[in-house]
Amino acid sequence: MAIGFIDCHCHISAEEFISDVDEVIERAKKAGVKALVAVTENGNEFERVIALSSRYADFIVPCFGIHPVQGVPGHKQCSATLKDLEPVLPLFSKYKDELAAIGEIGLDFTPWYVSSSEQREEQLDVFRKQLEIAKQLDLPVNVHSRSAGRHTISCLKEQGIRKALLHNFAGRPSAALEGVQAGYYFSFPPAVSLSEQRVKLIRQIPLEHICLETDSPALGPDKKGRNEPKNISISCEYIAKVKNVSADKVMEVTLANAISLFPKILKAIKL
Ligand SMILES: [Zn+2]
Numbered sequence: 001m002a003i004g005f006i007d008c009h010c011h012i013s014a015e016e017f018i019s020d021v022d023e024v025i026e027r028a029k030k031a032g033v034k035a036l037v038a039v040t041e042n043g044n045e046f047e048r049v050i051a052l053s054s055r056y057a058d059f060i061v062p063c064f065g066i067h068p069v070q071g072v073p074g075h076k077q078c079s080a081t082l083k084d085l086e087p088v089l090p091l092f093s094k095y096k097d098e099l100a101a102i103g104e105i106g107l108d109f110t111p112w113y114v115s116s117s118e119q120r121e122e123q124l125d126v127f128r129k130q131l132e133i134a135k136q137l138d139l140p141v142n143v144h145s146r147s148a149g150r151h152t153i154s155c156l157k158e159q160g161i162r163k164a165l166l167h168n169f170a171g172r173p174s175a176a177l178e179g180v181q182a183g184y185y186f187s188f189p190p191a192v193s194l195s196e197q198r199v200k201l202i203r204q205i206p207l208e209h210i211c212l213e214t215d216s217p218a219l220g221p222d223k224k225g226r227n228e229p230k231n232i233s234i235s236c237e238y239i240a241k242v243k244n245v246s247a248d249k250v251m252e253v254t255l256a257n258a259i260s261l262f263p264k265i266l267k268a269i270k271l
Contacts (some may be wrong), residue, residue: 008187
C-alpha cells in the first residue's frame with residue numbers, strides 16, 4: 001500500500017486560506033499529504049467546506065461543527081451558545097452522506113471565555129447536542145478540549161461515543177489513558193515540537209491511538225506565521241523522535257488509524 005499523511009484536523013475553509021487555497025493544496029500534495037479532514041468552527045463555514053470538498057473530492061473530507069469558542073481570533077471571542085447551533089441544525093442531516101465527522105466541537109473552560117457556571121452549562125449543552133447528532137448520523141467526532149481534558153473525556157463516555165479524535169490534547173496523561181481505554185484517538189499539531197510539554201503525554205499514548213494533524217492555519221512550527229497542511233511532516237517527525245521509532249512507522253500507523261477512525265477518507269484518497 002502506498003502511504004502518506006492524513007491531516008486529521010485542519011481548517012481549510014478558514015478565511016486565512018481564501019486567497020490561495022489552490023496553492024496551499026498543491027503544496028500539501030507535494031509534501032505527501034493524501035487527504036485533509038476539514039473541520040469548521042461556525043455555521044457560516046458549512047457551505048464553504050462542502051463547496052471545497054466537492055471541488056477537491058479526491059482530497060478534502062468535510063466535517064460540520066460549532067466550536068466551543070465563537071468569534072474571530074484576535075477580536076472578542078465568547079463561549080458558544082445554543083443560538084450558534086440552532087439555525088444550522090438542518091444542515092447536518094442534509095449533508096450527512098458527505099460528512100466525515102462532527103467537529104470541531106468540544107469544551108473550552110479557559111476563564112477568559114467562560115466566567116460563569118451558566119456559560120459552562122450552555123457550552124456543555126452545545127457539545128452534548130452535537131454528540132447526539134453524531135450518534136444519530138453514526139459519525140465520529142473531532143474534538144477540542146482546553147482546560148477541560150477530563151470533563152471532555154467523561155462527557156464523551158457518558159454520551160456513549162465510540163469513535164473520537166481528541167485534537168491537540170493537553171490534559172493529564174491519566175485522562176488521556178482513560179480515553180485510550182474508551183478507544184479514542186489523539187492527534188498533535190506541529191506546534192507541539194516547540195516545547196517539551198507534551199513529551200510525557202505522547203510517550204504514554206500508544207502509537208495505535210495517535211493521528212497526525214496540523215490545525216492549520218493555527219498551531220504551526222512558527223508561532224506568528226500561518227500554518228499549512230504541508231507542515232504535517234513536522235508532527236510526524238516529532239512523534240517519531242519522542243517514541244523512538246522511525247518517521248515511516250509513524251506515517252504508516254497513523255494512516256491506518258485515520259482510515260479506521262474516519263472511513264470516509266477512503267472515498268477521497270487513492271492509495
Ligand atoms: Zn481546530
